[in-house]
Amino acid sequence: MCGPVRRLRRERPSVASSIAGRAEIAHPHQPNPARGGTSGGGTPGRSPGEVAGGVRGQRGEAVSRGPGRAPTRRSRTSDAAGKGRDREKERGTHMRIGLIGAGRIGSFHATALAADDSVDDLLITDTDPPRAAGLATRLSARTTTLDTLLRTADAVVITTPTATHAELITRAAAAGLPAFCEKPVALGPRRTREALRAVEEAGTLLQLGFQRRFDPGFRAAREAVRAGRLGRVHTIRAVTSDAAPPPADFLPLSGGLIRDCLVHDFDTVRWLTGREVTEVYARGSAGGAAFFREAGDMDTAAALLTLDDGTLVTATATRYNGAGYDVRMELSGERDQWVAGLGERTPTTSAEPGGPGAPERPWADFLERFEIAYRAELAHFLRAARGEAANPCSGREGLAALLVAEACEVSRRENRPVRVDPLGR
Structure with a gap:
């Protein structure tokens, strides 16, 4: 009581x-x-x-x-x-x-x-x-x-x-x-x-x-796209990378890498651009720990999405990014190019002479990276x-992102492009 x-x-x-x-x-x-x-x-x-x-x-x-x-x-x-x-x-x-x-x-x-x-x-x-x-x-x-x-x-x-x-x-x-x-x-x-x-x-x-949807960088990018500052957006590149794989017993509960991780990118693309995904082509691999293969899951996946205005989107996810937790989205337009998630703690190292090295404190996980959000x-x-x-x-927004993930799973299994039915027929 x-x-x-x-x-x-x-x-x-x-x-x-x-x-x-x-x-x-x-x-x-x-x-x-x-x-x-x-x-x-x-x-x-x-x-x-x-x-x-x-x-x-x-x-x-x-x-x-x-x-x-x-x-x-x-x-x-x-x-x-x-x-x-x-x-x-x-x-x-x-x-x-x-x-x-x-x-x-x-x-x-x-x-x-x-x-x-x-x-x-x-x-x-x-x-x-x-x-x-x-x-x-x-x-x-x-x-x-x-x-x-x-x-x-x-x-x-x-x-x-x-x-x-x-x-x-x-x-x-x-x-x-x-x-x-x-x-x-x-x-x-x-x-x-x-x-x-x-x-x-x-x-x-x-x-x-x-x-x-509540991250300051992603919100600023959305406002820039909606205000036309990038001009016609023709390409979007999304990255979602965990610093280390989850426990083996998590995989059967997660729905798989696409439904668990890439679904965030699918929602963000729809919310940020105001466009629908019409077609997907997805691939995956499981070259890491054996428990991914035993669960029928992947540790790395990539999807090519086509939006209803012709914009092309690549979305990648992995459970193995030893540099740190990394979530970014690059938006390329005819006038300008913006990146959400690029900052002093982004776990990347420039290969250019004199370029920025690895951050001293890269993001460790999603709770740290998205605390404000x-x-x-x-x-x-x-x-x-x-x-x-x-x-x-x-919840309808969540269903729309899930339908994109479902289409990606079909594409991955059958090795072919798959049309996304917004009604999920």
């Missing part, structure tokens, strides 16, 4: 200081073994007009929108919805957030939530209660059961293993809760659509975690959950 409500301290640790040095954070794609854990469309690149229906009351009232907003469809009773509306004025911006999953990315998000002034009460649940309790103690949060969390929270953040996402999204929708979920919704289109249908029928908010997307979710901002990345 939940203990008495305790307000979170105003002086809170930063995400980086809380996460640094923890022994359980061993790898950027470390899965949380079978018990709570981590996960490591509409018009592309536009915020769908989906706005959250406000938050539920601090004591578990149903969701209602603020003054002037249309009522949101809920699975709650009308009496409960009325109570939520009655308490809207009392609530203000103070929220009770439920975090489901206390693994690596869950711990990261929990620290960010604890540092947000609009979060008055943080509830944590995990199938490993001691792990949840340890995290709650560090953050002056509270532990609870999943059922209680879904009954009493104002909004939920889902950071459990991928195989659990669709069910938890569906349960959050049935409870009338705005939800943030790490990508993907599910590893296949059918289960993804089922979960999205539940969200749409409930009329609730689902924000999917594609954090590159992760915090920004979560802060945006809290605003969206209060009805103050539009949804920046709906």
Whole structure:
């Protein structure tokens, strides 16, 4: 059972200081073994007009929108919805957030939530209660059961293993809760659509975690492309490289290199350019550890994408980049060329005489590289959950990126170009 409500301290640790040095954070794609854990469309690149229906009351009232907003469809009773509306004025911006999953990315998000002034009460649940309790103690949060969390929270953040996402999204929708979920919704289109249908029928908010949309460099590149500063963009080169491979037991849970890593590039290309992918050709190799081949996965992959305006995109990913964690996107246009992700910590060495050498502190993993982006997307979710901002990345955006990944898998297996059907027929 939940203990008495305790307000979170105003002086809170930063995400980086809380996460640094923890022994359980061993790898950027470390899965949380079978018990709570981590996960490591509409018009592309536009915020769908989906706005959250406000938050539920601090004591578990149903969701209602603020003054002037249309009522949101809920699975709650009308009496409960009325109570939520009655308490809207009392609530203000103070929220009770439920975090489901206390693994690596869950711990990261929990620290960010604890540092947000609009979060008055943080509830944590995990199938490993001691792990949840340890995290709650560090953050002056509270532990609870999943059922209680879904009954009493104002909004939920889902950071459990991928195989659990669709069910938890569906349960959050049935409870009338705005939800943030790490990508993907599910590893296949059918289960993804089922979960999205539940969200749409409930009329609730689902924000999917594609954090590159909140990275300052990627956002600046998007603005430059949309403003026409590059002229006609004819070529895009995307790079996603892990510094070291994940544990062998992660691979069967990941969906494979394309669905796990390159799906980020597919989403970013759509969001950044506003274009759709029409055709793909993909290849992969597994020359590293034997466990990749045993899992039927790859440690390196490359895809050639054709966009609907003829722009050509190359996207590569690898689990073996000993120089460090590297995520970049080069955009070449008739007028100019921009690069997102190129900075003093980018793990590259110039071969030119007098050129820059290897960085002293290359990026180690995705949490370090994208800390600012992760915090920004979560802060945006809290605003969206209060009805103050539009949804920046709906589940339909995630489905669109997944369909590109699915086409790449077909291309890789059959060694041929594959057309991308945006409807996934």
